[in-house]
Amino acid sequence: MTLLDLSAWPRLAPPTHSHFRIRKYHLREQLPQFTWLTVEGECPELVPGRLPLEDSDSARTVKLYDEAAVDERFMDNGWLGLAESFMAGEWDAQDPSYLWVDAMSLKGALPRKERAERRKPLVSAPRKRTFEFFSTCLDDTFNIGAADFINGPRSTVVEKGVAEIYLDDPSPLPLRKDLFGAQRRRVARMLMDAGLRRRDNVLFVGAEWGEAALEAASFGCDVTVLCENPQVEKILTERANEAKRGRIRLIPGLYRNTGVYDVLISVSSLPHDNIYDVLPQLVADDVAPRGRIVVERPWRGHTRQEMPLSWWWSYIDADSQLRSRSECVAALEAVGAQLTQATHCGHHYIRSLELWDESFRAHVAEAGALGYDAVYRRLWRTALAISRAAVRTGALEYQRLVFTKR
Numbered sequence: 001m002t003l004l005d006l007s008a009w010p011r012l013a014p015p016t017h018s019h020f021r022i023r024k025y026h027l028r029e030q031l032p033q034f035t036w037l038t039v040e041g042e043c044p045e046l047v048p049g050r051l052p053l054e055d056s057d058s059a060r061t062v063k064l065y066d067e068a069a070v071d072e073r074f075m076d077n078g079w080l081g082l083a084e085s086f087m088a089g090e091w092d093a094q095d096p097s098y099l100w101v102d103a104m105s106l107k108g109a110l111p112r113k114e115r116a117e118r119r120k121p122l123v124s125a126p127r128k129r130t131f132e133f134f135s136t137c138l139d140d141t142f143n144i145g146a147a148d149f150i151n152g153p154r155s156t157v158v159e160k161g162v163a164e165i166y167l168d169d170p171s172p173l174p175l176r177k178d179l180f181g182a183q184r185r186r187v188a189r190m191l192m193d194a195g196l197r198r199r200d201n202v203l204f205v206g207a208e209w210g211e212a213a214l215e216a217a218s219f220g221c222d223v224t225v226l227c228e229n230p231q232v233e234k235i236l237t238e239r240a241n242e243a244k245r246g247r248i249r250l251i252p253g254l255y256r257n258t259g260v261y262d263v264l265i266s267v268s269s270l271p272h273d274n275i276y277d278v279l280p281q282l283v284a285d286d287v288a289p290r291g292r293i294v295v296e297r298p299w300r301g302h303t304r305q306e307m308p309l310s311w312w313w314s315y316i317d318a319d320s321q322l323r324s325r326s327e328c329v330a331a332l333e334a335v336g337a338q339l340t341q342a343t344h345c346g347h348h349y350i351r352s353l354e355l356w357d358e359s360f361r362a363h364v365a366e367a368g369a370l371g372y373d374a375v376y377r378r379l380w381r382t383a384l385a386i387s388r389a390a391v392r393t394g395a396l397e398y399q400r401l402v403f404t405k406r
Helices: 067-087 097-103 130-134 176-193 211-219 230-243 276-286 309-315 325-333 346-362 364-369 374-393
Strands: 035-038 061-064 154-159 162-167 201-207 222-227 247-252 261-267 287-300 337-344 396-405
Touching: 067 309, 067 374, 097 374, 130 230, 162 346, 176 211, 176 287, 176 337, 176 346, 176 396, 201 211, 201 276, 211 222, 211 230, 211 247, 211 261, 222 230, 230 247, 261 276, 276 287, 276 325, 287 325, 287 374, 309 374, 325 337, 325 396, 346 364, 346 374, 346 396, 364 374, 374 396
Parallel strands: 035 061, 162 337, 201 222, 201 261, 222 247, 261 287
Antiparallel strands: 154 162, 287 396, 337 396
């Protein structure tokens, strides 16, 4: 990596090494299952190509460009320090998510400071230009959710009146060329789960960048989208005007009473939105009796495994909220909605994240030409790696929930 711009990334300044620590941590000693290579020089630019398979030697190989700095940051700030060290190019791996999987199990070795980290943004609004950044590498749907790969086995179990649908790991593993069709299939299944009918009034809140809303409009529905930020509103306006597919109304803000709807759809692909708290009110006030509600997002998994949200709050969004499925079900049941179906998409979410990572690395030049430096690019690789690791450890569960309002 080239020299860091410390005015843009002050927290990534080389750490001061303390000679007075009573106890020192060496990350390689905490994780002996990895092969640690000490490499001289600077961390090179991202290398394009497929990510290694989980059982391969490459998946367990970590390159250390400044081992002392890695250890110092890890001792000072635990998960947050480890992520910042990756952003600074002090260590690298073909797929850093495997290191995160094992590092997330080191809760007893992490400093207490990490667990008590407060929500303090360390970089100003990293999401303001995310669409421009992602547009260099996403497919034409601009979807960033769990794609629906056709070669994944499916099974359904009915438990307590809820159809639990499990999407198993795709085999063979999907390629980047498969992503567009899989994202289109995901949108189609989402709208099918919503029981969409022509002339339905449909409300989207948290609509990613609009593919599902555009598809619903082209199907013949009257679509309203509540836009959580001006960037999303601008992008959806441009896409709707370009597509000319049906009727779409865009309204700024997360909550306002805009009418009564047959269907409410809320989608979030990464745990960085503040939509959840308005959902019960929207369901209570804006969804008609016998209306359908679809909520798709990563949920907090089992309580035995923490998600390293302190880094997320610091570098992605200080308003990030991570709720569990049971919390969502309880909140919506309280306003008259009943859960009828849940699709478990975790395996497909991991494969989608892997393909985004691959695409990021294949479009380094395009992102750099737009002014995104190496740290920003590694920031988003960190986000993808942490998300993959969180699903693998059970800290996150990616599910699409379908409710019917009584």
